[in-house]
Amino acid sequence: MKRTWLIQVRKSKKFTQEQVALGAFIDRGYYSQIETGKRNPGLNIAINIAKVLDFDPMMFYKEHLDQASMDKVIDYKITESFGSMESGEILYLYQSSEFHIQHIITFCLTGFKKRNYCLIIDYHKNWSQVEKILETVSNTSEIKDYIHFFSKEEMKDSTPLDMVKKLPFLQTVNSLRIWLSEEPTDQNDWFSKLENLLNNLDFKGNKQNILFIRSYNASLISAGMHIEMMRNYPYLMTDFEIVDSPFYQSGNKSYVIPSLFIQENM
Numbered sequence: 049m050k051r052t053w054l055i056q057v058r059k060s061k062k063f064t065q066e067q068v069a070l071g072a073f074i075d076r077g078y079y080s081q082i083e084t085g086k087r088n089p090g091l092n093i094a095i096n097i098a099k100v101l102d103f104d105p106m107m108f109y110k111e112h113l114d115q116a117s118m119d120k121v122i123d124y125k126i127t128e129s130f131g132s133m134e135s136g137e138i139l140y141l142y143q144s145s146e147f148h149i150q151h152i153i154t155f156c157l158t159g160f161k162k163r164n165y166c167l168i169i170d171y172h173k174n175w176s177q178v179e180k181i182l183e184t185v186s187n188t189s190e191i192k193d194y195i196h197f198f199s200k201e202e203m204k205d206s207t208p209l210d211m212v213k214k215l216p217f218l219q220t221v222n223s224l225r226i227w228l229s230e231e232p233t234d235q236n237d238w239f240s241k242l243e244n245l246l247n248n249l250d251f252k253g254n255k256q257n258i259l260f261i262r263s264y265n266a267s268l269i270s271a272g273m274h275i276e277m278m279r280n281y282p283y284l285m286t287d288f289e290i291v292d293s294p295f296y297q298s299g300n301k302s303y304v305i306p307s308l309f310i311q312e313n314m
Contacts, residue, residue, distance in 0.1 A: 049085045050083070050084055050085050051082065051083050051084070051085055053107070054082070054083055054097075054101075054107075055083055057101050057103055058083075058101060061101055061102070063100070063101065065079050065080055065083070067100075068097060068100050068101065071096070071099070071100035072093060072096035072097045072099075072100055073096060074093060074096075079097070082097070088108070088184050089108055091105075091157060091160070091161060092161075094106075094108045095161075104126075104127050104154075105127065106127055106150065106153060106154040106157060108184075125288070125289050125290070126151060126154060126285070126288070126289065126290060127154050127158060129290045130154055130155055130158040130159070131158045131161070131162070133259055134223070134257055134259065135257055135258055135259055136259055136260070136282065136283055137260050137262075137281050137282060137283065138259075138260065138261045138262070138281060138283040138284070138285050138290060139261075139262055139264075139277050139278060139280075139281035139283070139284055139285065139293065140261050140262065140263035140264070140285040140286075141263075141264055141265075141266035141269060141274065141284070141285070141286065142263060142264070142265060142266060142286070142287055143266050143267070143286075143287055144287050145265075147287040148174075148229075148263060148265075148287075149174060149177050149178060151285075151287075152168060152170070152174070152178050152227055153178055153181050153182070155168075155225065155227055155261065156168065156178070156182065156191075156195045157182075159194070159195070159225045159259075160191050160194050160195060162223075163194065164194070164223045164224065164225050164259075165194055165195075165196070165217055165221045165223065165224050165225065166194060166195045166196065166224075166225040166226075166227070167196050167198060167215065167218075167224065167225065167226045167227070168195070168196070168197050168198070168227045169197075169198050169199075169200060169203065169226070169227065169228045169229065170197070170199070170200060170227070170228075170229040171199065171200050171201065171229065172199050172201065174229065175197050175199070179197070182195065196215055196217070198211060198214070198215065200229070222257060223257040223258075224257070224258050224259075225258075225259045225260075225261075226258065226259070226260045226261070227261045227263070228260070228261065228262045228263070229263050230262055230263065230264050231264070231265075231268065261285070262281075263285075264277075275295055278293045278294065278295040278296060279293075279295045279296060279297065280296070281293050281296060282296045
């Protein structure tokens with residue numbers, strides 16, 4: 049499929065195909081095939097092209113999502129943040145399901161580029177969309193070594209020990225990214241138990257090299273719950289940016305894998 053959006057971005061910057069190709073360290077013919085949709089760029093080439101034209105490189109891997117979301121080039125800020133952050137605890141309150149899926153993809157690909165292991169905990173319906181985009185990236189088999197999915201449906205019938213057995217890399221990695229998609233009705237302490245289990249298994253990772261994101265549909269979160277959660281997370285993420293949480297205090301208890309007690313107390 050012709051990448052009309054890429055052509056429009058290039059022309060808006062007044063670049064020729066030759067100039068973009070030169071800046072991205074590829075030949076013009078290859079770049080032309082990327083614009084016409086005959087070739088899909090690997091992650092490194094996508095990043096190089098995006099740097100030349102100043103847009104989010106993950107746009108290449110979001111093309112199969114709702115076309116309406118492609119009408120606006122996504123700001124590069126979140127991609128830059130995911131690319132630079134080694135650790136942290138982020139509360140993501142999303143308005144758009146499309147952006148939610150897009151940011152999971154960005155989280156995975158920027159983690160893969162750094163060779164960080166990524167654990168995505170979500171529902172199958174969301175993961176199927178993410179997986180479809182990841183399959184467009186070169187070196188798919190290598191990506192699957194670093195990006196792992198654990199379903200919310202499966203989690204309900206499993207114990208933390210079951211998860212460690214199914215995902216043995218959890219016991220040995222030195223850096224880890226966790227994306228947890230949640231609903232306000234989730235009321236268990238499963239993830240705190242997982243954290244304790246990993247510690248008992250001599251988990252080599254530690255708080256300094258775990259990047260953890262917990263995402264909620266903002267429309268399902270009450271104002272009171274919103275504020276309470278922001279007190280426990282140093283970073284707040286929206287569909288368009290990651291900022292310091294306005295209510296977080298350094299004296300508050302901070303969780304790598306937070307307990308789900310908040311919903312019960314609201």
